[in-house]
Amino acid sequence: MHQTEAFHQRIDKALHNEQARTSFRSTMSGLMQKRAAQFPDNDELQALRDQARAIRAHALTRQPELLEQLEQKLTANGIRVHWAETAQQANEIIYQILHAADAKTLVKGKSMVSEETELNHYLEQRNIEVLESDLGEFIIQLAHEPPSHIVAPAIHKNVKQVAELFHQFFPELGYTENIDELTLLARQILRDKFANADAGISGVNFAVAETGTLCLVENEGNGRLSTTAPRLHIAITGIEKVVAKLSDIPPLLNILTKSATGQPITTYFNMISRPRQPDEKDGPQAVHLVLLDNQRSSIRMDEELLDTLRCIRCGACINHCPVYVQVGGHAYGTVYPGPIGCVLEPQRLGLEKTGILTSACTMCGACAEVCPVRIPLPKLINRLRAESVNAARSEAHINGKGSLRKLTESQAWAIWRLLYASPRNYRLFRWFATRLRGLTPTRLGAWTRYRSSIKPAPRSLQELAQQEGFDHE
Amino acid sequence: MKPPERVYFFGTCLIDMLYPKAGLAGMQLLRQAGIKVIYPKDQTCCGQPAFNSGYRDEALSVARSLIKCFPQNIPVVVPSGSCAGMIKQHWAELFADQVDAEAAAEIASRTYELTQFLVDVLDLKLKDLGKPVKIAVHTSCSARREMGVAEHIESLLGQLDAVELVQQERKAECCGFGGTFAIKQADISGAMVQDKTTSLRATGAERVISQDCGCLMNIGGAFDKQAQDKGKGPVTQHIAEFLWERTHASN
Incomplete structure (x- = not known):
């Protein structure tokens, strides 16, 4: 099926799902209000955005040397570094590490990069038991669904649906629709898994080149358990997550949590710098970092599209998008939905596969207004629209340039030019x-x-x- | 800035053929304020529809024909946040590396959205001659975010004694027009305008006023379409037409 037709089918389905639409509307309204409450002083907010933008832009400019420095520091700290150009390579590397350590069960903290590589599916096919330990991820893993939001992966579900899901999988624990009780149930189920898992997998929010530190932002403590309880920890992240200095972290963390969930700080903030040392009583015996490219180097080569990589995955653009709130994340059909998805996914996967996402935007600018690192999202969407209808447009390394050009449409614009240019x-x-x-x-x-x-x-x-x-x- | 004696008026293609009364009202407001208004007859379009659809070469040809219309160094006043935004914010990108890049930038530097010109340049004082009316304002996304003139429309309306301004829920959210978006993603656009019209109806406003006819075409068109099921919605009207109606002397 052509991507346009498939996209319209998903949109149609999404627009007819009243329950999910109600969830999106109420969750997004709440997140917008909470974010706004964190930034009472507009001048301060704009200054913080400038600072965060500069830090990320600087890191991208110096990326090759920073990555080298990061590898050096991590290695000196005792963390093994692996490079993966493709999703497939990343999965193979992780499987090899698990295999060599005879690890059969693993707990996972939330990682969008592992969604990119479809890691769970890959490992499960090789008889490794994977358990998502983030509550939202745990819910959608039970439901066999992809995340519908990069920060809140299960927001398309309401409490009743979660209650039914839990009851279906864990009937012995009794049925409840009380959120606190449901959370407690998940905690009971997960605790046992944490204690017995062979390995933990996590993402990384920031990788500090100066010190070789992997920073992990989370709220539930599952990230900390996944990275400390099992004997083996494997972190996976995109190469663009590297930043230069430890002092870059406070401003980034500050604007990340406020932009994402409207929290002044998350409940947990983990800084992982080495495996367990001989005199230490806990922590993993071995820590690995898999650095995934997956088209990021290619995106980095275009001086305009490069801005895409500044993203710190806060999801504020998604929360403020008037299109996302109508259709939700699944309609996009990609790992990353919303404005950042419309920009990143067509570059990552090719315009011939996902270029149609660029049409899911009114150019209203609500996303760019809140982006903590000032990514000009509408401008980039507009640029990708131009690339998708005109193969000769630029020298950018994007797959599928010109693939959305249709004769009827290009003729219509030719007639328009004939009428309006004269x-x-x-x-x-x-x-x-x-x-x-x-x-x-x-x-x-x-x-x-x-x-x-x-x-x-x-x-x-x-x-x-x-x-x-x-x-x- | 000292008010200029003369200005160009760029009516925009949408207003020229679909909402000419809004354009004329804008020109009459300026004339009433003592400004000589020039309406270049060769004007067509700023190029935005094609630019936002990815057809930049076509957009460039059309925008290029427009820059010839404003040769004198006097302000260009535009009764639309989105068309003014195109000229001010996007022409630089459209004309990048072109021979006429400088000419385009020069015009952009003296381009004003209508309410911006009325407030910032003319410091226009209004006297309300109309009957009491309850209105809601829908500020277009481009007026709000590209031109930063959301407060301008409200400050003008605030001068009108008999006008009561009511606030709709989620005021800053896009109405779902988005140019060709309304066609390409018709069902999402339809869902968005449904939400927008619902929140506007809930205010009990008699009229919905905006700086952009694109939004009004979308919102007003949806009110019309819904009339059978939900009753007649508020009347949609461009800010220029509303201001002119309430302030001109023969009222």
Whole structure:
């Protein structure tokens, strides 16, 4: 099926899911209010955004050397570093590490990069038991669904659905729709798994080159348990997560948690710098970091699209997107939804596969207004629209350039140019449109599905202006 | 800035053929304030529809024909946040590396959205001659975020004694128009305008006023379409037409 048709089918399904739409609307409204409450002083917010933007931009400029430094420091600290160019390679590396350590069961902290590589599926096929330990991820793992939001993966579900899901999988624990009791149930189930898992897998929010520190932001403590309780810890992240200095972390962390969930700080903030030392009583015996490229190097080569990589995955753009709130994350059909998804996924997966996502934007600018690192999201979406209809547009390394060009559409724009780039043609067109307005159809395709038809006025502004005695030069 | 004696008026393609009365009202407001208004007859469009659809070469040809319309160094006033935003914020990108990049930048530097010009340049004082009316304002996303003139429309309306301004829920949220978005993602756009019209109806406003006819075409069109099921919605009207109606002397 062509991507456009598939996308419209998913949108149709999403728009008919009243329950999920109610969840999206109420959750997004709550997140927007909580974020706004964290930034009472606009000047301060703008200064913090400038600072965060500069830190991330600087890290991207110096990325190759920072990655080298990071590898050096991590290695000196006793953390093994692995490089993966593709998702497949990352999965293979992780499997090899697990295999060599004879690890059969693992607990996972939340990681969007592991969603990119579809790691769970890969490992499960090789008889490794994978358990998502983030509550939201745990819920959708039970439901066999992908995340619908990068920070709150199960927000498409309501309490009743979660209660039924838990009851289906753990009937012995009794049925409850009380959120606190449900959380407690999950905790009981997970505690036991933490204690007995062979390995833990986590993502990374920031990797500090200066010190070789892996920073992990979370709220539930599952990240800390996943990275400390099992004897083996494997972290996976994208290469763009590297930052230069430890002093870069406080401002980034500050704006990340406030932008994401409206929290001044998360409940847990982990800084992982080495495996267990001989005199220490806990912590993993071995720590590995898998650094995944997966098209990031290619995105980095274009001086405009490079801004995509500044993202710190707070999800604020998603929370404020008027399109996302209507359709939710699954409609996008990609790992990353919302504005950042519309920008990142077509570059990562190719315009020929996901370029249609760029059409899911009104250019309203709500995303760019809140982005903590000032990614000009609408501008990048616009650029990708241009790339997807014009193969000759630029030298950017994007797959599928020109793949969304349709003859009917390009001809329509050619006619538009013919009429609007020539004042004489336009005058003629306008004369006919205003004089023949009675012939305007009452149905105008998709437009009149939700609105009345559009009819030209009997006289144009140009004519009215002349009639009212306004000069024309 | 000292108010200029003369300005160009760029009516925009949407207003020229679909909402000419809004454009004319804008010109009459300026004339009433003592400004000589020039309406260049060769004007067509700023290029935005094609630019936002990815057809930049086509957009460039059209925008290029527009820059020839404003040769004198006087302000260009535009009764639309989105068209003014196109010129001020996006022409630089559209004209990048082109021979006329400088000419485009020069025009952008003297381009104003109508309410911005009325407030910031003219410091216009209004006297309300109309009957009491309850209105809601829908500020377009481009007026709000690209042009930063959300407060301008409200400060003008605030001068009108008999006008009561009511606030709809989620005021800053997009109405779902988005140019070709309304066609390409018709069902999402439909869901968005449904939410917008619901929140506007709930205010009990008699009119919905905006700086952009694109939003009004979307919102007003949806009110019309819903009329059978939900009753007649508020009347949608461009800010220029509303201000002119309430302040001109023959009222």
